[in-house]
Amino acid sequence: MEESHEPHAHHDHGKHLKLYLGIGGALFACTAITVWLSYVDFGSSRANFIVAMIVATIKAGLVGAIFMHLLSERWTIYRVLLLTGFFVLGLFLLTLLAFHNPISL
Amino acid sequence: MAHQVSSHEVAPHEHHEHHHVELGFWQKYVFSTDHKVIGIQYGVSGLIFLFAGFTLMMLMRWQLAYPGHVLFDSPALGKLYQMIFGDKMIGPDAQGHPGVMSAELYNAFGAMHGTIMVFLGIVPTAFAAFGNFVVPLQIGAPDMAFPKLNMASFWSFLLSGVIMFASFFVPGGAAKSGWTSYSPLANITDQAPNMWLTGQTLWIIGMVFNITGSLLGAINFVTTIIQLRAPGMTWMRMPFFVWANLVTAFLLLLAFPPLEAAAIFQFMDRIAGTSFFLPSGLIVGGQQVHISGGGSPLLWQHLFWFLAHPEVYVLILPGLGIIAEVQANNTRKPLWGYKAMVFAILVLGFLSFIVWAHHMYLTGMGAAVSTFFQTTTILISVPSVVLLTALILSLWGGSIRFTVPMLFATAFLPMFGIGGLTGIPLAFNALDLYLHDTYYVIAHFHYLVAPGTIFAIFAGVYHWFPKATGRMMGTFLGRVHFWASFIFVNGVFMPMFLQGMLGMHRRWYDGGASYDVSKVVVWGMSGFDWNKVISMSAWGLGLAQLPFIFNFFYSIWGGKKIGRNPWDATTLEWVAPSPPPHGNFDVQPSVHRGPYEYSVPGAEADFILQSEPTSATAPAAPALAH
């Protein structure tokens, strides 16, 4: 099966190269920021946790959206990921709920 | 921009890829990447494991009916028993004759019966075997999307089976902590001679290989169904069997990994001395255990049941799919409520992920979380009832042919009904307080799996055997097999409801004899006495399989030869030759109709194949319309 048509999903990869390097730089910066922020006290350990998770989510979002091309992906993939996200949240939240809601006699 | 990549590049390839590299024996029959060979490999292995798990149960039933008696009251068998399992596992009776199952061996058989039946028996047979063989054919594909991955999945599964089987023969015997392998027992049990060479650890290793095989298989199924449907095979033209397998594959894909995580944790606990599931201050045998503590036994239960609840839907859904196909075919009319069934099965699959803690009502959960799980558990009965009702209503007005597959399919309906309806009391926290871990639960789930899925498996075997071999299985032996199985399976499980309601507990090695002091008698028998009825029915059920085994092997070479479509069915697998060659179809079919065009008014025959063009789509050009 020889190459008869050009890859059409991302037609100009040259433009994308700058984007990839830029996002890489942003990720490096976020890493440095999260390390620095971990030495700042935000009041409670819960607050520290939330701050760290927000930065991590931003980094994860950049990797997912740009490097994994999720921003331009198809609905089939989105559906699979939405289902997965729902179930993983269910696992976390319901297990946490069970942990925090023991029987009271 | 997103221009149509014309699919004409697909059709011509079907013709010119005839390299005819003649594959050797090993590549054709052992390390094959052909989905049909792999399906048969799964099927034969699965049936063997089902038989092995059944044998374990038959031995357990002797112990339950006649605790303390030598095996089958035969000194010769008792001696053989001891030779196989050793004198630590097989003890003497009151007179000193060897051949009495010890409590440890009973527990090992119980745990392995569950594990083998669920993970090595039903899933490979109902899902992997039939799914692999039939799904690509039914959607008009030449094979699965990833044939090599398919082969890898099978071998991973087989390896897991070998490991599980080998675990019987290590010192200390097989895993004994239930198929649910609860911590802390599963962590601390079985320590000799070292942690690696014990049944419990091998159970974990076997499970990891089994889960890997299932995950890879699930990926294959979903990709194949999404990507390889023939032109014209829209989602709502897929046979219900394909929908059932799609949902099952998703359940396996997303529910298995947390159990893999838990299995790794339990493995670390046993091998590396961690305390994932061991709480602080744990005392075993009067001694404080030398561990760091800080773990939670409940974590194991949550992660285990997160899989194991969707797993039970994995066990039943392919069976429902098979029954739908067999039923539509043998009633000569379309399924009633196909769309409702499709939506019901999707909702069922979705809800199955958020009901798991109904297995944990007695672990000390508070009101909020119990209420949540009770609500979702009751909700999930709704799509189940939709499915059963649609199947029952589909019988109305049909011209029913009681072929052997149809006998099993018809019996499936009330049996599935009993199994499902008896689950409803268990959904309620208050009732489950009494019924949890009693024989009532055993009866409930066995009604779904034994006269449920296993009957569906039998129906599927009799139905698709002609496609796989080009020959029919014998009808007379099939009827004997059906009636004997039907009668005995009810004899095994119906009394268990009674025993459960009388309070008899699961996993009691003496069959409730010590509980019998309550002396509650129903219909002339105490809970314990019913064990004899159940056990004899179980042995009868075992004998009832002999006609099937004989029929199966005999018919491969001696059955009546048939052509492509002996059942006059409408779905695409009956377009291919019997058996289909590598690549399945002479010409890729294109689909013009729904899957159940039976008894269409005005048609010549009482069935029309899916690939038969309608007057609107009659092909004018040679290139297939899509």
Next chain:
Amino acid sequence: MEIPFNVTARPDTGLYNAKVGVWLFLASEVMLFGGLFSGYLFMRLGAEPGYWPHGLLNVPVGTMNTFILIGSSVTVVLAWAALKMRQFTQYRIFMLITILCGITFLVVKLAYEYPQKFEHFGAFIKKDALPKYEKYLGNEYLAGKGLPERVEITGHLHNREALNDSNVKEYEVALDPINAEPTDPASDRPHFWPKPATEKMVTIEKEDVQYASVFAPRHSSYFAIYFTITGLHGLHVLGGVIVFIYYLLPVSTALYRQNPEHLANRVEVAGLFWHFVDLVWIFVFPLFYLL
């Protein structure tokens, strides 16, 4: 017999088979690491005060490893882009860098971080023996500042035979700074640059010890989950590296000559896996090293 849509996309889904397959696989991996992280949550929430340690991992090394892994994510996507633009040499260079980054990550972890942990020792002191070791724990000072109490003495174990020999009745430990100077405000919270064990020695009686171990999985639920998650993550890194090496072998060069789009798709799919591995690390790093 050819499987349709192996290389070209199916029109209605817009996807080729391997892409669907790998996203499904990644969905299952999300559930796997989800299960592992729910274990982390349970362990952390269920830990008694003082039994979930902080500052025991090497943050500078972890940060460097994070940079290495993120860098390799950049290079793998550049490798794929080069392949799509049919720049084969560029592709090979970027792929090689990706592989080297992956190997470096593993070497740092397995040859430096893990062995360092196994050299480090910690003893949890029994509740009623805590006052006896006050000068190494500084709990009165901590209580005065409203900080949680310390229950563990850590450092370098000099008499390793004490771990297995029940005849040896005490541990000889060269103290970590946090136990050598427990009332020094610098010891209140973890610092970026780790400090080695001091020369100051302490003898801890075994009968005062709740549980003692080197920093191995059995030490505490913290190290149990740390080693399990990073170990599994490391196995995934290794898997990715092996696949990438395969994509540099002559068989892959031959595939490029025959059907470059096919190789590009394979690299894309492997790259997606690699990004996922990076994603997991993005969460592992703060959860274990920083929080």
